[in-house]
Amino acid sequence: MTWVNDPNPALVVLAAAMLAPVLTIIVGYWEPRRVSLMAIFATALAFGAALWGAAQAEASWSVSWIEAWNVNFAVTLDGLAAMYALLATGIGLLVVLYSAGYMPLHRAHAGQRSVDDVRFYGFLLLFMASMVGLVLAQDLLLLFVFWDMTAIASYFLIGFDREDEESRESALMALLVTGISAIGVLIGAVILWHEYRTFSLPLIFEQMESTTPVLWAVGLILAGALAKSAQFPLHFWLPRAMAAPTPVSSYLHSAAMVAAGVFLIGRIYPMVALDSRLQDALVVIGGASMVVGGVVALTRDVFKQVLAYSTISQYGYVVVLFGLGGTYGIGGAMFYVIAHALAKSALFMTAGSITEATGEKGLAGVGGLRDRMPLLAFGSGLAAMSVMALPLSIGFFKDELFFAAAAEAGRPMQVFAVIGATLSFAYIGRLWAGWFLGGEKAQLKPVPRLLVWPVVALGLMAIIGGIVPGPFKGVAEGAASVSYTAPIELSLAYHLDTRPENVMALIVYALGVTVVASQNLWRVPLRAVVATGQVIGPLRIYAAVLRGANALSDAIHRFEVRDLRSRIATILAPAGLLVAMAVIVTPTEGAFVIGTVGKDDLPLVLVLSAAAVSALVVTFPRDHLRLALTLSIVGFSLSVVYAFLGAPDVALVAVLIETLFAVVFFGMLVLMPRSILRYETSLRPERRRAARDSVLATIAGLMAFLVAWGTLSRASESTTVIRRQIEQTPLAHGYDIVTVILADFRGFDTMGEITVVAIAFLGIISLIRAGRLR
Amino acid sequence: MTTVMTQMVARLLFLPSLLIAVGVMIKGYVDVGDGFSAGVIASLGVALQLMVFGAHELERLPMLRYVPAASFLGVFIALLTAFVPAIRGQALFTHWPPAGEEVIHFGTLEIITAVAFDVGVFLVVFGFGVGVIGAVARAEARMFKAEESRESVGRIDGRNGGVT
Numbered sequence: 033m034t035w036v037n038d039p040n041p042a043l044v045v046l047a048a049a050m051l052a053p054v055l056t057i058i059v060g061y062w063e064p065r066r067v068s069l070m071a072i073f074a075t076a077l078a079f080g081a082a083l084w085g086a087a088q089a090e091a092s093w094s095v096s097w098i099e100a101w102n103v104n105f106a107v108t109l110d111g112l113a114a115m116y117a118l119l120a121t122g123i124g125l126l127v128v129l130y131s132a133g134y135m136p137l138h139r140a141h142a143g144q145r146s147v148d149d150v151r152f153y154g155f156l157l158l159f160m161a162s163m164v165g166l167v168l169a170q171d172l173l174l175l176f177v178f179w180d181m182t183a184i185a186s187y188f189l190i191g192f193d194r195e196d197e198e199s200r201e202s203a204l205m206a207l208l209v210t211g212i213s214a215i216g217v218l219i220g221a222v223i224l225w226h227e228y229r230t231f232s233l234p235l236i237f238e239q240m241e242s243t244t245p246v247l248w249a250v251g252l253i254l255a256g257a258l259a260k261s262a263q264f265p266l267h268f269w270l271p272r273a274m275a276a277p278t279p280v281s282s283y284l285h286s287a288a289m290v291a292a293g294v295f296l297i298g299r300i301y302p303m304v305a306l307d308s309r310l311q312d313a314l315v316v317i318g319g320a321s322m323v324v325g326g327v328v329a330l331t332r333d334v335f336k337q338v339l340a341y342s343t344i345s346q347y348g349y350v351v352v353l354f355g356l357g358g359t360y361g362i363g364g365a366m367f368y369v370i371a372h373a374l375a376k377s378a379l380f381m382t383a384g385s386i387t388e389a390t391g392e393k394g395l396a397g398v399g400g401l402r403d404r405m406p407l408l409a410f411g412s413g414l415a416a417m418s419v420m421a422l423p424l425s426i427g428f429f430k431d432e433l434f435f436a437a438a439a440e441a442g443r444p445m446q447v448f449a450v451i452g453a454t455l456s457f458a459y460i461g462r463l464w465a466g467w468f469l470g471g472e473k474a475q476l477k478p479v480p481r482l483l484v485w486p487v488v489a490l491g492l493m494a495i496i497g498g499i500v501p502g503p504f505k506g507v508a509e510g511a512a513s514v515s516y517t518a519p520i521e522l523s524l525a526y527h528l529d530t531r532p533e534n535v536m537a538l539i540v541y542a543l544g545v546t547v548v549a550s551q552n553l554w555r556v557p558l559r560a561v562v563a564t565g566q567v568i569g570p571l572r573i574y575a576a577v578l579r580g581a582n583a584l585s586d587a588i589h590r591f592e593v594r595d596l597r598s599r600i601a602t603i604l605a606p607a608g609l610l611v612a613m614a615v616i617v618t619p620t621e622g623a624f625v626i627g628t629v630g631k632d633d634l635p636l637v638l639v640l641s642a643a644a645v646s647a648l649v650v651t652f653p654r655d656h657l658r659l660a661l662t663l664s665i666v667g668f669s670l671s672v673v674y675a676f677l678g679a680p681d682v683a684l685v686a687v688l689i690e691t692l693f694a695v696v697f698f699g700m701l702v703l704m705p706r707s708i709l710r711y712e713t714s715l716r717p718e719r720r721r722a723a724r725d726s727v728l729a730t731i732a733g734l735m736a737f738l739v740a741w742g743t744l745s746r747a748s749e750s751t752t753v754i755r756r757q758i759e760q761t762p763l764a765h766g767y768d769i770v771t772v773i774l775a776d777f778r779g780f781d782t783m784g785e786i787t788v789v790a791i792a793f794l795g796i797i798s799l800i801r802a803g804r805l806r
Numbered sequence: 807m808t809t810v811m812t813q814m815v816a817r818l819l820f821l822p823s824l825l826i827a828v829g830v831m832i833k834g835y836v837d838v839g840d841g842f843s844a845g846v847i848a849s850l851g852v853a854l855q856l857m858v859f860g861a862h863e864l865e866r867l868p869m870l871r872y873v874p875a876a877s878f879l880g881v882f883i884a885l886l887t888a889f890v891p892a893i894r895g896q897a898l899f900t901h902w903p904p905a906g907e908e909v910i911h912f913g914t915l916e917i918i919t920a921v922a923f924d925v926g927v928f929l930v931v932f933g934f935g936v937g938v939i940g941a942v943a944r945a946e947a948r949m950f951k952a953e954e955s956r957e958s959v960g961r962i963d964g965r966n967g968g969v970t
Binding site for chain 2: 689772779
């Protein structure tokens with residue numbers, strides 16, 4: 033078998049990542065205590081596959097998925113995919129290791145059991161798998177599926193502490209903001225399909241032109257990407273998402289969820305480059321996020337909030353870099369994502385470890401931990417160096433590239449870049465200094481080694497990247513070349529001269545130290561400014577929209593469930609109106625034919641009149657038992673009609689269903705409290721309601737009549753279909769055409785119907801079990 | 807208000823109703839009826855037992871406990887017959903044997919994948935019927951029990967299903 037000897041790297045990476053959540057959930061189901069071990073093993077496997085795959089030549093794999101729409105399940109392991117797959121699985125591995133130490137402590141606080149770990153690792157690895165699928169996807173529809181899978185997994189991860197209301201609200205907010213904006217991605221994909229009749233990105237890139245629909249499509253996809261990357265003004269979900277357990281924050285906000293947004297920008301970058309307006313928009317939005325995130329981060333006290341706003345700010349840089357474009361811009365963006373992922377995940381983990389050791393969540397309660405937790409101070413110090421862009425760390429080069437790209441764009445951009453870099457220097461410096469310098473404040477509990485070593489590993493990686501940037505550079509170049517559609521070479525080295533990048537870096541260090549040292553001067557006024565901003569900020573709009581939508585939904589719901597009449601009205605009124613619209617636009621000539629009634633039809637006419645009479649009788653009884661009985665009389669007389677028309681199958685089903693319904697109906701009536709039934713029987717309809725109900729009933733009845741008449745008048749069309757089906761029935765080895773139609777010709781419809789039955793069944797059972805029918 | 811007569815008839819009809827259901831299902835391709843009607847017939851057979859003997863009949867016939875879950879097995883079987891052809895590169899719902907080929911007989915039973923699909927439909931409907939009727943019957947049994955305990959205070963009319 034060729035695929036064993038010569039495996040396709042794209043498939044191997046995808047399969048290894050997909051296997052991880054499956055294996056973990058299966059093992060966790062049998063042995064919840066072993067789930068963390070299994071998760072570590074499975075993630076290591078996925079990381080190993082990604083490492084191996086990244087070393088192979090670019091590979092693709094594709095199979096037709098929905099032929100009618102030209103949709104393929106197409107994956108390619110190119111440089112861009114390799115970089116993000118390495119990040120998702122590599123950082124994922126360290127996060128899973130950290131979780132093995134963290135989750136037992138978290139369980140103890142949150143009062144969870146070891147089975148909750150299965151949920152945790154299951155969704156974490158599902159996220160990793162969807163992320164790997166997302167970066168490999170070459171087909172916009174496939175990409176959208178994985179995109180939504182990440183949103184769903186993130187919902188369950190952010191809302192992991194499901195007993196906690198705040199955590200549920202935060203999860204919903206993240207889902208709504210990233211999920212609704214994801215519809216932009218879907219609409220964009222559909223517009224592009226409409227233009228080029230394909231969802232395949234390489235094919236679209238081949239034939240794309242800068243037309244208005246295409247630009248709209250790209251803009252919509254960018255909007256989805258920017259919301260996912262928590263860019264201003266849709267950034268507010270990210271700080272709230274800190275309600276998640278720390279490993280989740282560490283993963284989602286460094287290498288996974290937020291990174292998915294900038295990944296998508298990189299994936300569709302050839303289309304973004306079509307129009308400079310799109311690039312300018314990226315610069316503006318990224319720049320705004322950079323400043324807003326940076327300034328707010330300076331005023332926060334809670335560790336995870338500082339880091340959350342810093343993530344907004346730092347992804348702002350990446351977006352600005354994409355907007356600036358060119359070798360430095362795109363190469364810098366990719367390199368920045370790598371450097372940021374290493375440092376930020378380490379800092380989030382540090383925050384979690386310090387909270388576990390001291391019980392404190394804010395800077396006010398901690399300080400001077402350098403002697404008590406030296407290893408953690410060392411590891412997180414290296415990571416902080418990287419964010420602050422100090423020499424000998426990988427972060428130095430990310431800022432060097434940023435400054436170089438800004439220098440190409442001109443003096444105002446240079447000033448802006450210096451401001452942005454100063455902000456990140458200042459807030460991370462303030463955070464790290466607040467943790468480890470100064471006097472000791474809190475009592476310490478020992479923490480497991482697994483809460484320290486992953487931080488050290490990440491910190492060391494950040495320093496290795498600063499001394500030997502080659503491998504990281506190679507990965508970033510590979511990714512940038514895909515987005516740029518031309519080879520990109522980055523030259524990273526330390527130069528001891530006065531080139532603009534170096535001068536800018538020196539200004540940043542000087543300014544940054546000044547800002548941190550003078551924090552007592554600016555802290556209070558800046559907090560006031562930020563507080564004002566939050567009063568009028570987008571979070572308010574979100575809350576107002578959510579409240580409004582909720583109120584509208586409640587109003588409709590209240591009307592619908594007020595009583596049975598309203599409920600039926602909400603079905604009949606729209607149905608009648610829709611049919612009326614259809615009747616109006618349909619040409620009436622020949623649509624309504626009045627047939628003849630012969631002597632042979634007499635029995636049929638008799639049975640039909642029986643059915644009609646019983647239908648009329650239904651309107652009279654007031655008590656429920658008689659109502660149910662008369663209703664089944666209608667059904668039974670109709671089944672006699674089917675029998676007379678020579679449809680034994682339909683007649684059989686009608687009789688059976690009528691019987692079953694009668695049984696269930698009576699059973700349900702027994703369950704209703706008798707006093708309520710008696711009360712309902714004694715009610716007389718209000719005059720106003722009676723008028724409304726008769727109008728609705730007349731419209732709906734008339735429309736049903738017209739539809740039935742129209743269908744019967746066009747018997748000729750349906751007979752040709754039926755004749756063909758009758759001819760084909762022996763070919764399908766059947767003699768009973770109705771069964772053959774159900775199981776073979778229209779099997780898809782039957783499949784849908786039985787699925788509906790199964791779902792309705794679940795609903796009924798849970799309603800009755802919960803006792804809500806009584 | 808069950809009498810010896812109704813009890814006897816219900817007992818006598820139980821097995822035949824299930825047999826007829828199976829018959830209607832497997833001969834669905836040849837004669838009137840299909841998996842759907844078979845499912846309803848079988849459910850009605852069970853419903854009759856529950857109506858006459860009460861909900862504890864569910865405990866007396868332990869096999870009935872698995873029937874509701876079988877409806878999901880039914881969806882699974884139906885999905886299998888739908889999607890296995892896709893793995894072999896054919897359109898969904900391509901049944902076997904294909905048109906024009908000989909059908910394998912087992913006695914008078916014909917082996918066609920479409921019948922397997924119909925079995926899936928049967929299981930869904932049977933599970934639905936037994937599940938819903940069983941749930942209603944159990945709820946009623948709980949209610950009567952609660953009323954019985956209150957009965958020392960005052961008699962309540964129509965305990966055995968009298969409505970209004």
